[in-house]
Amino acid sequence: MRAVLGHDLGHSFPGTGELFTGLDLEIVPGEVVALVGPSGSGKSTLLSIIAGWEQPRAGRVERRGIVTTGWVFQNPHGVARRTALDHVVLALLAQGGRRRLSEERARRIMASFNLESVAQRPFRALSGGEAQRLMLARAVALAPDLLLVDEPTAQLDMHTAATVNEVLAKIAQDNSIVVVATHDPHTRDACSRVIDLASYQATGVEGALA
Numbered sequence: 424m425r426a427v428l429g430h431d432l433g434h435s436f437p438g439t440g441e442l443f444t445g446l447d448l449e450i451v452p453g454e455v456v457a458l459v460g461p462s463g464s465g466k467s468t469l470l471s472i473i474a475g476w477e478q479p480r481a482g483r484v485e486r487r488g489i490v491t492t493g494w495v496f497q498n499p500h501g502v503a504r505r506t507a508l509d510h511v512v513l514a515l516l517a518q519g520g521r522r523r524l525s526e527e528r529a530r531r532i533m534a535s536f537n538l539e540s541v542a543q544r545p546f547r548a549l550s551g552g553e554a555q556r557l558m559l560a561r562a563v564a565l566a567p568d569l570l571l572v573d574e575p576t577a578q579l580d581m582h583t584a585a586t587v588n589e590v591l592a593k594i595a596q597d598n599s600i601v602v603v604a605t606h607d608p609h610t611r612d613a614c615s616r617v618i619d620l621a622s623y624q625a626t627g628v629e630g631a632l633a
């Protein structure tokens with residue numbers, strides 16, 4: 424069974440003190456897990472630890488059955504002149520799909536992210552919300568074993584962010600493990616489970632005396 428397991432994780436950088444400590448995780452495919460906590464609490468750091476890019480200072484991570492990892496960052500990156508559709512089709516072609524079937528599948532995926540009407544538009548002409556939904560649609564097309572999404576609405580106004588949050592549940596896939604770092608309460612609500620880093624902050628002297 425594919426899973427990410429974290430055992431007694433803790434991390435700090437020089438000068439930060441303990442970001443989190445004693446964190447046990449068990450994340451399996453099929454859910455969209457929100458990683459929340461105040462700014463600077465270590466959400467992006469924990470994504471990197473889950474990905475294996477960063478070694479935790481304490482504890483260990485087990486990545487069972489994970490070969491491919493996909494990322495969606497807060498700033499959507501695409502090829503300016505390529506159409507939105509191409510971005511998804513190319514992801515499917517890269518996995519060995521045939522042109523016509525890949526295009527059909529890409530259109531289906533894009534429809535579920537409310538991107539039908541912009542399929543033929545070049546990436547540079549997409550709005551911020553459309554571009555971010557396209558990044559999510561492409562990530563779904565790539566179907567990585569582990570999909571990490573970092574602050575998908577951070578650069579968007581509230582209305583545009585809402586169009587991204589509306590489709591977030593669609594990134595849950597049968598075989599992918601999905602983790603979304605966010606401080607947007609609406610993004611958090613759109614996820615199926617929440618891990619709050621505030622619950623894993625080390626108890627300082629003030630905390631112990633409170």
Ligand SMILES: Nc1ncnc2c1ncn2[C@@H]1O[C@H](COP(=O)(O)OP(=O)(O)OP(=O)(O)O)[C@@H](O)[C@H]1O
Nearest residue numbers: 436437439442461462463464465466467468469606
């Ligand atoms: N490579 C690094 N070296 C030193 N300090 C770092 C490094 N990476 C992150 N930090 C610090 O660790 C803390 C946690 O950073 P991180 O980006 O994980 O927090 P976050 O919860 O994702 O924050 P935000 O919500 O503001 O994006 C911050 O104080 C940050 O400055």
